[in-house]
Amino acid sequence: MTLVKSILLFGVAALLEIGGAWMVWQGIREHRGWLWVGGGAVALGLYGIVATLQPDANFGRILAAYGGVFIAGSLLWAVFLDGFRPDLWDITGALVALVGVGLIMYGPRGA
Incomplete structure (x- = not known):
């Protein structure tokens, strides 16, 4: 159950941090306004809280x-919200990074 909890927390953290940063980007770069920036700041703060769990x-x-x-x-x-099309190197890099996550978080630890 701890593994499932950890993976779910990483997912929630990703939604909050990436979503928060995207909202700040939208508010400033896409001129959607300071409410977007504020919402993004709240999401980024919540990301920090989720990471502690x-x-x-x-x-x-x-x-x-x-x-x-x-x-x-x-x-x-970026694929789902911005229409980005990753190439082979984007996908390969992401998979390598996820293997790194597995090793760092869930690799066997010595006593």
């Missing part, structure tokens, strides 16, 4: 692993 207690490990989730999640976000 990970079962592992090591901040550095969580943040390093989340980097890989962020890479893959950002590409998926």
Whole structure:
């Protein structure tokens, strides 16, 4: 159950951080206004809270692993919300990053 919880938390964190950053981008770069920026700031703050809920207690490990989730999640976000078409190298890089997440978070640890 801890593995499932951890993966779900990474998913929620990705939605909050990528969505929050996207909202800030939309508010400023696409001139949608300060409500978008404010909403993005709230989402980014919630991302920080969700990250603390990970079962592992090591901040550095969580943040390093989340980097890989962020890479893959950002590409998926761009596909569905911005019409981005990733190429073979984008997809390969995202898969390599996710393998890194698995190794960092779920690899066997010595006693």
